[in-house]
Amino acid sequence: MTSDVGHIRSGSYSHDLLLHDHDGDMVEGIRAFVEQGLASGGHVIVHSTESRVAMLRQALGSHPRLEYGLDSDLYLSPSSTLFAYQRKMAESAEPLELWATGTVPLGDDDESHAAWARYESLVNEVLGAYAFHGLCTYDTSALPARVIAAAKATHPCVSTGAHRATSPDYQHPADFLGNPLARVPEPPQAPPAVTLVLQDLHDLRGVRHRVAETACSGALPRSAVEDFVTATNEALVNGLVHGRAPVDLTLWVEPSKLTCRITDAGDGIPNTLSGYRYPNASGPRGLWAARQLCDDLFVSNLPDGGCSVLLATG
Amino acid sequence: MDSFDGLAGNWDGHVVLIHHSEWQRRRDVAAWVRSGLDLGAKVIYTERAHVADRSLRSLLTDEQVDAFGAISRGQLRVLAASDETYTAAWQVSMVEDALAEGYPEVWWSGEAETAWSIMTPAAHADVEWETDRLCESRPVSILCQYPAKLPPATLDAVCAMHGGGVRESLLRTSPCAEGMVLAGEADASNEQVTRSALRAATSAFVRDRFVLDLRALRFLDVAGVRSLLAGTAAYRSSGGVVCLRNARSSVDRVLRLLGVDRAVGVTVEER
Numbered sequence: 001m002t003s004d005v006g007h008i009r010s011g012s013y014s015h016d017l018l019l020h021d022h023d024g025d026m027v028e029g030i031r032a033f034v035e036q037g038l039a040s041g042g043h044v045i046v047h048s049t050e051s052r053v054a055m056l057r058q059a060l061g062s063h064p065r066l067e068y069g070l071d072s073d074l075y076l077s078p079s080s081t082l083f084a085y086q087r088k089m090a091e092s093a094e095p096l097e098l099w100a101t102g103t104v105p106l107g108d109d110d111e112s113h114a115a116w117a118r119y120e121s122l123v124n125e126v127l128g129a130y131a132f133h134g135l136c137t138y139d140t141s142a143l144p145a146r147v148i149a150a151a152k153a154t155h156p157c158v159s160t161g162a163h164r165a166t167s168p169d170y171q172h173p174a175d176f177l178g179n180p181l182a183r184v185p186e187p188p189q190a191p192p193a194v195t196l197v198l199q200d201l202h203d204l205r206g207v208r209h210r211v212a213e214t215a216c217s218g219a220l221p222r223s224a225v226e227d228f229v230t231a232t233n234e235a236l237v238n239g240l241v242h243g244r245a246p247v248d249l250t251l252w253v254e255p256s257k258l259t260c261r262i263t264d265a266g267d268g269i270p271n272t273l274s275g276y277r278y279p280n281a282s283g284p285r286g287l288w289a290a291r292q293l294c295d296d297l298f299v300s301n302l303p304d305g306g307c308s309v310l311l312a313t314g
Numbered sequence: 315m316d317s318f319d320g321l322a323g324n325w326d327g328h329v330v331l332i333h334h335s336e337w338q339r340r341r342d343v344a345a346w347v348r349s350g351l352d353l354g355a356k357v358i359y360t361e362r363a364h365v366a367d368r369s370l371r372s373l374l375t376d377e378q379v380d381a382f383g384a385i386s387r388g389q390l391r392v393l394a395a396s397d398e399t400y401t402a403a404w405q406v407s408m409v410e411d412a413l414a415e416g417y418p419e420v421w422w423s424g425e426a427e428t429a430w431s432i433m434t435p436a437a438h439a440d441v442e443w444e445t446d447r448l449c450e451s452r453p454v455s456i457l458c459q460y461p462a463k464l465p466p467a468t469l470d471a472v473c474a475m476h477g478g479g480v481r482e483s484l485l486r487t488s489p490c491a492e493g494m495v496l497a498g499e500a501d502a503s504n505e506q507v508t509r510s511a512l513r514a515a516t517s518a519f520v521r522d523r524f525v526l527d528l529r530a531l532r533f534l535d536v537a538g539v540r541s542l543l544a545g546t547a548a549y550r551s552s553g554g555v556v557c558l559r560n561a562r563s564s565v566d567r568v569l570r571l572l573g574v575d576r577a578v579g580v581t582v583e584e585r
Contacts (some may be wrong), residue, residue: 091573092390182547191485200503201501201502201503202334202335202483202503204501204502204503205483205484205499205501205533208533221569223563223564226563226564226567227564227567230564230568231533233501233502233533233535234535234536237501237502237535237536237537237558240502241502266558285536285572286535286536286537289536289571289572292571293567306463
């Protein structure tokens with residue numbers, strides 16, 4: 001069931017899906033969104049591929065609060081794009097209302113499609129507290145059905161520009177991560193490079209050194225390995241402090257990919273999306289930092305108690 | 315290997331060794347004795363009489379330091395703790411005797427728990443402040459051994475009375491002209507120690523700009539950042555500026571990710 005939800009409310013969060021099969025519909029939908037954004041006094045960002053940006057610029061003209069951008073500049077990786085938007089919203093000195101519209105790059109294989117689908121879902125968690133408005137355009141004539149199905153599950157509303165309605169297929173991010181369309185990565189099938197057990201915080205240092213030594217045998221840049229070690233450290237601290245020892249670490253090293261699984265023996269974590277929202281001044285920030293120091297970080301509860309954190313870079 | 319390779323050599327001044335385990339204490343005390351003997355210093359050690367498992371001789375034997383040679387030639391002296399061994403006048407006379415014998419400097423160590431078996435912790439704190447002055451006025455380096463499990467206020471006070479800085483299993487602090495050097499690894503295992511060391515150093519600091527030199531800090535995590543901000547909070551709220559200098563790139567990324575560069579009263583120098 002869909003139900004009409006009226007106009008986007010200024011000052012709140014929205015993340016709409018615009019499905020189109022030719023450029024005219026896309027341009028009209030974006031035009032309505034941009035006009036509303038400018039009328040609200042907010043900043044508007046229109047981003048797409050080079051040819052579409054040229055077309056949209058011609059159709060929409062210019063305005064001091066209207067900015068055009070290229071996907072290649074905006075979308076470095078799903079996780080860095082997400083947190084870059086969050087920082088912009090959370091750390092702005094003045095109240096900021098941001099209207100962003102365009103196409104998400106998606107990549108060119110199933111794995112990358114799924115990574116961007118998870119991005120679309122997590123936008124709702126990472127930016128849900130801000131006056132952020134997204135209108136994401138998906139071309140139904142060019143994209144695989146799987147990608148369109150994921151888009152419907154990751155946008156709370158569908159819009160034509162003129163009309164908005166709730167998306168009947170929308171799933172909460174925590175549920176979407178369990179959807180096969182999200183393809184949450186699994187640890188490699190190959191045997192791990194290292195397995196270690198920690199009993200307390202004094203074991204951290206030795207484990208960090210083992211992980212760093214083992215991880216730098218791959219082809220990843222030194223900075224990526226260092227950040228991966230810091231992210232791993234935070235997940236271990238989380239397990240020791242908020243979960244319960246023993247905390248087990250398993251590390252897989254592939255030529256250009258590091259994967260680490262950390263499990264603790266505690267009671268599990270109440271919210272598997274911990275660390276996506278911007279931290280409070282005095283609140284914990286270990287998982288929030290860890291999520292930004294590696295490419296992917298998934299938290300889940302184990303069937304027989306305990307919490308599992310899967311980290312990957314590369 | 316110890317995480318302080320290349321750093322451990324510096325035991326100058328009135329230094330506190332904070333130990334999380336007996337294993338760590340024995341390893342670090344052995345390294346300290348070895349350095350003192352190698353340097354040609356007179357090494358004096360105060361210990362509880364008749365407490366075999368805390369005896370320096372057995373510790374050195376286990377850690378393969380030649381104690382007997384050093385004792386027989388008079389370079390190493392092990393004293394049984396008594397009321398007298400904690401009086402300033404007696405300590406000064408011991409130091410003067412050693413210097414008169416021709417030793418260029420005197421190294422002295424003992425456990426806080428040894429002192430606490432003889433006097434109250436409050437009386438011992440007064441002795442510690444005297445000792446800090448002794449280290450400033452004579453070529454004396456003193457290593458005081460404290461267990462890590464102390465209440466936070468006590469740990470703050472212990473750090474404050476040791477002007478030569480803190481040695482911990484992963485971390486070392488030492489004073490420098492413009493502030494303090496923080497070396498090693500600051501993580502969740504030594505969060506309290508880092509916070510206390512910074513609180514002690516900044517509360518005694520009179521100028522309005524405190525430089526924290528991070529060139530030898532190899533790792534910093536979220537807990538380390540928390541201790542860095544909490545340890546300097548009082549200094550910054552009274553108008554002081556903490557200047558973080560020479561952070562390596564991995565540490566610099568963590569500082570900026572956690573917004574330390576935007577915290578009130580902090581500047582992170584560009585690398």
